[in-house]
Amino acid sequence: MELFTRLFGHLLAFVYHCFDRIVIHGYLTGLSRPEHVVHFFREVGGAPVITKEILSERTHRYQSWVEAFARNHRIPIAWAEKGIRKEDFVLRWQRRMVRKNDYGVYFIFKSMEVGSTFRIAVPKYPTRDPNYRIIAKTRSRFTHYYFYIHDQVLGPIVMRVGSFVPFQATYYLNGHSFIEHQLKAANVDFRKHDNAFLAVGDVAALQAAADKLSPEIIRKQLDYWTFVLGPKFSPKERKQVKLSRTYAISQVEYCFNF
Structure with a gap:
């Protein structure tokens, strides 16, 4: 890239580098392991025996909340059809929200996918605790x-x-x-197509905006939407169990555009 810039730099209108696609996993710390x-x-919920029905009740509770949230806010919700990207x-709903200069959820897809959860089994042999169950990741x-x-x-x-315990979350965002x-907030003129800026009124402002993206900014927004849209827990549960998310990067793309 440095050689290319030296040879053809006089032909380049501007150059910038930034994070592009970012995929982050979010794990509920207090529900990530069988123990x-x-x-x-x-201990917290007071259930004498942990059964499949107890875990299923949490799933049904969250699924009911999502349906009610979509209904109350008039947000379209539908099953994802095979073969449809x-x-x-969802582009037309996104563009409608952008035109209105509004923010929030504009569409919800439901999809049957393989995810992480737990299975519960009765021990093969008797134990001193008749309520003991084998809980394992699956x-x-x-x-x-x-x-x-x-x-x-x-x-x-x-x-x-995911609608099953431990309610694992994945977040997809884009640096562009x-x-x-950032450029709109600073009133900087630009022309953008897909994942590339084709023209900009202030190149330094473009690079400064790219450099501003930080883990702190990302975490703050992910924490907010996780609290708003994730499974609900009572004050008692949040007080006794660490139910904040631990984030881990799954994929990150960094681009050098000219």
Whole structure:
């Protein structure tokens, strides 16, 4: 790239580098391991025996909340159809929200996908505790929700949440969307197509906006949407169990555009 710039730099209108696609996993710290599940449902929830029905009740509670949230806010919610690209399908709702200069959730997709959860089994041999159950991590197919969001800071993002305990979340964001919002806030003229800025009134402002994206900014917005759209917990549960998210980067793309 340095050689290319030296040879053809006089032909380049401007150059910038930034984060592009970012995929982040969010784990509920207090429900990520079998022993955490035991503590949550027995010690905090008061259940004498942890059964499949107890875990299912949490799933039904969250699924009912999502349906009510969509209904109360008049947000379209639908099952994802095979062969249809989700991002293309929701574009008209995204553009409508952008035109209105509004922020929030504009579409929810439901999708049956394989995700992480727990299985419960009765011990093969008797134990001193008749309520003892074997709880182990497993992967199974269940409903996941894709929340399409127009965020005031990050721009268009997607939050995917599994409806089975431990309610693992995945977040999809793009650095170009963040830069676009920064330039608009600074009243800098630009022309953007897909994931590239084709023209800009202030190149230094463009690079400064790209450099501004930080873990602190991302965490603040993800924490907000996780609290708003994630599974609900009582004050007692939040007080006794660490139910904040631990974030881990799954994929990150960095681009050098000219």
